[in-house]
Amino acid sequence: xxGVMQNPRHLVRRRGQEARLRCSxxxxxxxxxxxxxxxxxxxxFMVYLQKENIIDESGMPKERFSAEFPKEGPSILRIxxxxxxxxxxxxxxxxxxxxxxxxxFFGPGTRLTVL
Amino acid sequence: ILNVEQSPQSLHVQEGDxxxxxxxxPSSNFYALHWYRWETAKSPEALFVMTLNGxxxxxxxxxxxxxxxxxxxxxxxxGSQPEDSATYLCASGSSNTGKLIFGQxxxxxxxx
Numbered sequence: 327x328x329g330v331m332q333n334p335r336h337l338v339r340r341r342g343q344e345a346r347l348r349c350s351x352x353x354x355x356x357x358x359x360x361x362x363x364x365x366x367x368x369x370x371f372m373v374y375l376q377k378e379n380i381i382d383e384s385g386m387p388k389e390r391f392s393a394e395f396p397k398e399g400p401s402i403l404r405i406x407x408x409x410x411x412x413x414x415x416x417x418x419x420x421x422x423x424x425x426x427x428x429x430x431f432f433g434p435g436t437r438l439t440v441l
Numbered sequence: 442i443l444n445v446e447q448s449p450q451s452l453h454v455q456e457g458d459x460x461x462x463x464x465x466x467p468s469s470n471f472y473a474l475h476w477y478r479w480e481t482a483k484s485p486e487a488l489f490v491m492t493l494n495g496x497x498x499x500x501x502x503x504x505x506x507x508x509x510x511x512x513x514x515x516x517x518x519x520g521s522q523p524e525d526s527a528t529y530l531c532a533s534g535s536s537n538t539g540k541l542i543f544g545q546x547x548x549x550x551x552x553x
Binding site for chain 2 (some may be wrong): 329357359361364367368369370371374381382384386403417421427428429430431433434435
């Protein structure tokens with residue numbers, strides 16, 4: 327059973343470009359979470375999605391950031407018009423569909439560098 | 442306590458030493474307390490998920506306790522080994538949405 331997969335592992339963008347980060351959850355997992363680790367900081371929750379639904383986006387910046395988890399395919403975290411402050415490691419996690427107090431399985435992360 | 446706080450920030454011990462660290466979290470609206478182990482260049486790996494006051498969980502040489510009324514959890518490592526070197530994160534599941542609020546972590550270095 328493959329773990330949570332994220333791609334790309336490293337992404338370099340220039341200011342103003344768009345960044346698309348992909349996350350494929352573990353097989354059988356229908357809950358996806360995105361977290362961000364800014365330099366010298368801890369993991370911060372961004373958004374929680376189930377298939378075709380955003381459940382909690384309280385950690386998402388109000389502008390330029392969006393997330394989706396379509397019925398088919400990976401979850402996508404999209405950052406429009408990136409700025410240097412978006413440089414961070416973005417981690418995706420997934421969990422099975424039975425309850426909110428189960429462990430989350432993390433992917434290897436995507437390290438975004440904005441030049 | 443408004444945030445999840447961990448102490449100490451870092452710890453250096455000798456192989457064979459036993460050690461413990463603390464996680465403090467908001468006790469109101471508590472749902473679950475997670476412990477993760479995060480090795481450099483790898484993904485965070487779940488150690489324990491605890492939900493009940495007084496819970497004690499154990500996995501090999503690592504164990505954890507939970508006090509939801511006063512808002513703290515302890516992680517213990519018995520007879521530390523170099524392969525235990527990692528950052529240990531705790532996270533509070535403080536709502537029913539699955540959202541986790543992480544502490545800054547305790548970085549453990551075990552010297553052979």
